[in-house]
Amino acid sequence: MNYSKPRLRTVNVQRYVTPLREGGSLPAIAEADDGFLYVLKFRGAGQGARALIAELIGGEIARACGLKVPEIVFANLDEAFGRTEPDEEIQDLLKASVGLNLALHYLSGAITFDASVVNIDHKLASKIVWLDCLLTNVDRTPRNTNMLMWHKELWLIDHGAALYFHHSWQNWEEAAKKPFLQIKDHVLLQRATLLDEVDAEFRTILTDEVIRDIVNLVPDEWLTGELAFETPQHYRDAYAHFLITRIAHSDFFVKGAQNAAEAVI
Structure with missing residues (x-):
């Protein structure tokens, strides 16, 4: 099997769709500028960037081993993104996560x-x-x-x-x-x-x-x-x-x- 060095695409978050209230990390479904939906993991959440690092390293090692993992991408969050968010907790999370975050392709219909x-x-x-x-x-x-x-x-x-x-x-x-x-x-x-x-x-x-x-x-x-x-x-x-x-x-x-x-x- 030919080895190919892993690369991650970078997308820009355009629309916050809905929060996924799981634990304390508050990931969300968001739409990016490539037209796809992603599960967005925020660097401003409870465990900070460490959780994103573990997500990236763990997911890409799993992929290297031939296991199925949704595509992982870097996700840019603009400073103006959360200004219209009415939920104060989510707005704070968005403000704390300006810049580079991590996202996984949303598997619509998965159980x-x-x-x-x-x-x-x-x-x-x-x-x-x-x-x-x-x-x-x-x-x-x-x-x-x-x-x-x-x-x-x-x-x-x-x-x-x-x-x-x-x-x-x-x-x-x-x-x-x-x-x-x-x-x-x-x-x-x-x-x-x-x-x-x-x-x-x-x-x-x-x-x-x-x-x-x-x-x-x-x-x-x-x-x-x-x-x-x-x-x-x-x-x-x-x-x-x-x-x-x-x-x-x-x-x-x-x-x-x-x-x-x-x-x-």
Whole structure:
């Protein structure tokens, strides 16, 4: 398979359609200047730019692994955009999010994945569990699967809760080598019976080059105002180091997931 360096388009938000009142992040459906609808994630929301960074990195790694993820784009929000918004909370969010945000193509007509209704094959389940172990994604549980069924195919959405180490950057290098204990709550854990096979496959796909190319998509303006590192590139280097190290030690999180699955049988 020929490798193609990932690239993200940039769109300009033209119309705020409706809020999606999920958790504290208040994403919204918005229309862009290319005529498409997007689920817009705001840098001014609760977790700030970190959630957008996790969304970008997690989504593009999933795509590199062949999993289905809606197209991710950069979304520019003009300063004048929120002036006519009557809802004060939304207006504040729009004002705090002027500039570059992130958006995912809106999958019109998609329905929330329900594990009690749809049986996902073991290979696909193993791919998703492996991915979430890599990303330390705490948000793929039966209560909130963050997966959609669209045209009879499974699509992954919302990786904003992944890479949670970056909320403090404490002991992040050590964390890269540890199992992912929260995998015990994963909605697909019991169907992930092919983790060793997937591990061998994904370690081949996710080369250092692939990881660095994805991480380098993160814009400078999402990496300023922090204190852990001196420059945006130092932050990108740290994200890449975490992921590359974690892939090199994937046997730890694979075994951890297998043990968690056995513990609940």
